[in-house]
Amino acid sequence: MVLKLLFALLLVLPTSYLRAQKNTTISGYVKNKSSSEAIIGARIYCDSLAVGTVTNVYGFYSLSIPPGKHSILFSSIGYSPQKKLINLENDLQLDILLAEGKLLNEVEVTAEQLNHESTEISTINLSMDKVKSLPVLLGEVDILKTASLLPGIHSGSEGSSGIYVRGGGPDQNLILLDGVPIYNANHLFGFFSVFNADAINSVKIVKGGFPSRYGGRLSSVIDINMNEGNMNEYHGEGSIGIISSKLMISGPILKNKMAFMISARRTYIDVLARPIINAVNNNSSNYETKVGYFFYDLNGKVNYKINDKNRIYLSGYMGKDKFYLEDEYKYYDYDSTKYRYYANEAGMNWGNKIFALRWNHQFSPKLLSNLTLNFSDYKFVVGFEDSEYYEKANPISNNSFEYLSGIQDWGAKLDFFFYPNPKHKIVYGGNYIYHTFRPGVSTIVNNSSFGSLDSTFGANKTNSHEFYGYIEDDWSITKRLSANAGLHFSNLIVNKSYYNSLQPRLAMNYVLNEKSSVKLSYAAMTQYLHLLSNTTVGLPTDLWVPATGKVPPQIGHQIAAGYAVDFKKGYSISTEAYYKTMNNLIAYKEGASFLSAGENWEEIVEVGKGWSYGAEILLEKKVGKLSGWIGYTLSWTNRQFENLNFGKIYPYKYDRRHDVSLALTYKFNDKIDVGLVWVYGTGNSLTLPVQQYAANVSNSDPNQYYFNPPIENFQAKNDYKMPSYHRLDLGVNIHKPKKWGEAIWSFGVYNAYSRQNPFYIEYGYLPNDFSPNPTKVLKQISLFPLIPSVSYAFKF
Incomplete structure (x- = not known):
């Protein structure tokens, strides 16, 4: 009953408010002219009244202005602006189609949404054209790797696609694909992300000043939306690279009414390795081995326009990684007249499945709703x-042995977008999620002539209910x-425990002049999920x-203050300082790991706290032949647990004092563009022993040493800094127009000056030292030297 009354109130209040307004309203959708896909963040501006708005995540806008004649400018970066002269007497529904533009000139830039005008702080929108033009590892375009080039965002280690935002862990990033959470965003043990850039329309990254619509994580929101499909004509693009190939096709099912988009990507590392393995197998007629690894992605979306006020979207994603090892040995059994076989199979696979059904309904020119039903499933399996x-x-x-873990969600979300007048943009709604956790279940089967065993042990499934409701107002006070x-209000019901949280959010912007402003934000966040991890590369374990x-x-609080200034020719600078606290963090006790988690995982973890603070600078140029950014981060990140490191404060593993990134592209003409990436970062923290004590080893048998290693003494946790990390990547893209579309050859060099960056450091022994007390030395393991890449892409 209470929920019904609340729902009715949410509808009645805007409706009653609208009756009291005298302004007329112009509303509609801003779309790409060639595909009819929504353009997110497009600006609508009435110069004579000095009022404007921007399109939301669905491309919808609403602007209330007095009746009469007005000139309205519609613009978005990367598109040619369009000006409409309208005579408003009544509310007007006006959909706008913007054509993709060439290089924008200075006059057009002034019409764009400017950094200093927005209340958004610690927020960056990634251009997909920019993502695709930058050089990357093995030519594999990666959204998360591009995100790690931004200030305040660090990659975990060499090659890893895991990201750490303002001192937080990888579990503290809310990664949404069409509004559905992705729980493991890694392929190839963390070296690539699961997002196929050809299927992506927009990427928004929020590091602080979180709007109330987001919740459930402490450190960041990465909001990714898939392409909606081309309503007008069939279109496709794809590429063939060193380790993978991909293809995306979109087009109308019913022209101007229903469209689809489908994309697929697969690696062929296993295919490339097969000749080598076959050559090894040919050396033995009694032994055969199969080993391989691959991953694949499938993205799909259907967009159906029922009428001007109702739209339905169905989207899905499936991805999987699989590593396998199979060998078979045959030998002649002398007790019989035939061969006897011994076979072994081992493997590991993990993957995500998500589905979302969305209904977009426009109640009036000022009120839009969005209802989403979604499903998410992440599963990891290892066995032999x-x-x-x-x-x-x-x-x-x-x-046989099998270990299974994962998390599954069923959810429903309802959002309302209310635009009462140009001074207010109100968003409110609620979300419900039913979680099913599988934190580690092991199954052992043993069958032989001596007997049989079939046993399953580990944690039972745990179900929980999570709910949140929110309201926010983007208000032009003066x-x-x-x-x-x-x-943002949220609660969790798990077993017999109940938690709830009220989280206030505030972001303020004060315009100093026509070019600059100062910003301030505060956000309280609560996270009901934990990630048990003792790895360094974000493994699926x-x-x-x-x-x-x-x-x-987990509970977090973050304050941030910034200064933003816009210059001519598309340049802008933003500087921010932040301070963040994090309580109820968890970590494994000394010596514990995921193998010992089982049903008593709560008994092998420590609960502690952390905090992070620092400053960030971003110099950006969004338009012109030369575009890109330079970012710098100065930060400190610490942790404290009562029973770790003797209760003393210690630096987080990814505490990096300095982090610099340079990401630039230059477009010579329509046929050639080049990209450059240079990064520098202070080394990660590491725990190393400072002393060792010899064990009881007999001088007459030095081999005993290796069965009785010395006792190591650790002085403090993470008290050693690895060498600094730096790398230069270069790339060139050559575009060739074809009768059927366009072909693009991309050539790149990863780590152009072959810097031997540390992946990890450990103590090892000098070669050929077999003395009773062999000398230990620090050894650095590096992954990637200079790596060239080439790929062939096409559009039709």
């Missing part, structure tokens, strides 16, 4: 099986002062677990 047989159907013995203020009666939810 060995058997002996004369015939596969009748094994003599069979042994001509100079604006604010985005809101509240990391376990998602819920807050429980023994392990409370």
Whole structure:
């Protein structure tokens, strides 16, 4: 009953408010002219009244102005602006189609949304054209790697696609694909992300000053939207690279009514390695081995326009990584007259599945709603099986082990977008998620002539209910002062425990002059999920677990202050300082790991706190032949746990004092453009022993040393800094027009001066030292020297 009354109130209040207004309203959608896909963040501006608005995540806008004749400018970066002269007497529904533009000139730039005008702070929108033009590892375009080039965002280690935002962990990033959470965004053990750039329309990254519509994580929101499909004509693009190929096709199902988009990507590392493996197998007629690894992605979306006020979207993603090893050995059994076989299979696979059904409804020119039903499933499986047989159907013995973990969500979300007048943009709604956690279940099967065993052990499934409601208002208080203020309320029910949280959010912007402004924000965040991890590269063995009666939810508070200034020719500078606290963080106790988690994972973790603070500078140029950015981050990140490091404060593993990134592209003409990336970062923190004590080893048998290693003494956690990291990447793209479309050859060099960057450091022994007390030395392991790449892309 309460929910019904609340829902009715949410509809009645805007409706009653609208009756009291005297202004007329112009509203509609801004779309790409060639594909009819929504343009997010397009600006609508009435110069004579000095008022404007921007399109939301669905491309919808609403602007209330007095009746009469007005000149309205519609613009967006990368598109040719369009001016409309209208005579408003009544509310007007006006959809705008913007054509993709060439290089924008200075006059057009002044019409764009400027940094200093927005209440958004710690927020960056990534251009997909920019993402595709920068040089990358093995030519594989990667959204998260591009994001790690921005200030305040660090990659974990060499090649890894895991990201750490303002001192937070990888679990503290809310990664949304069409509004659905992705719980493991990594392919190839963390070296690539799961996002196929050809299927992506927009990427928005929020590091602080979180609007109230977002919740559930402490450090960042990465909001990714897939392409909606071309309503007008069939279109496709794809590429063939060193390790993978991909293809995306979109087009109308019913012209101007229904469209689709489907994309696929697959690696062929296993195919390339097959000749080498076959050559090894040919050396032995009794032994055969199959080993391989691959990953694939499938993205799909259908967009159906029922009428001007109702639209339905169905989107989905499936991705999987698989590593496998199979070998078979045959030998002649002298007790019989035939061969006996021994076979072994081992493997690991993990992947995500998400689906979303969305209904977009326009109640009036000022009120839009969006209802989303979604499903998300992440699963990780590792195991092995060995058997002996004369015939596969009748094994003599069979042994197997399987370890399974994952998280599954069912959810429903309802959002309202209300535009009462140019001074207010109100967004409110709620979300419900039903979580099912599988934090580690092991199954052992043993069948032989001596007996059989079939046992399953580990944690049982844990179900929880998470709900949040929110309201926010982007309010132009005066001509100079604006604010985005809101509240986010959430709760969690898990087993017999109940948690709730009220999180205030505020972001303010004060315009100093026509070019610059100062900004301030505060955000409280609560996270009901934890990630159990003791790895350094974001392996899929990391376990998602819920807050429980023994392990409370994570709680964070962040304040940020900034200064933004816009210059002519598309240049802008933003500087920010921030301070963030994080409570109820968890970490494994000394010596524990995911293998010992089982059903008692709460007993092997420590609960502590952390904090991070620093400053960021971003110099950006969005338009022109030369575009890109230079970013710099100065930061400190610490952790403290009562039973780790003797209770003393220690630096977080990814505490980097300095981080510099340079990402530039230069377009010579329509046929040639080049890209350059240079990064520098202070080394990661590492725990190394400072002393070692010899074990009881007999001088007469030095080999005993290797079975009785010395006892190591650690002085402090993460007290050693690895060498600094720096790297230069170069790339060139050559575009060739064809009768059927366009062909693009991309050539790149990763780590152009072959810097031997540290992946990890450990103590090792000098070669050929077999003395009773061999000398230990620090050894650096590096992954990637200079790596060239080439790929062929096409558009039609």
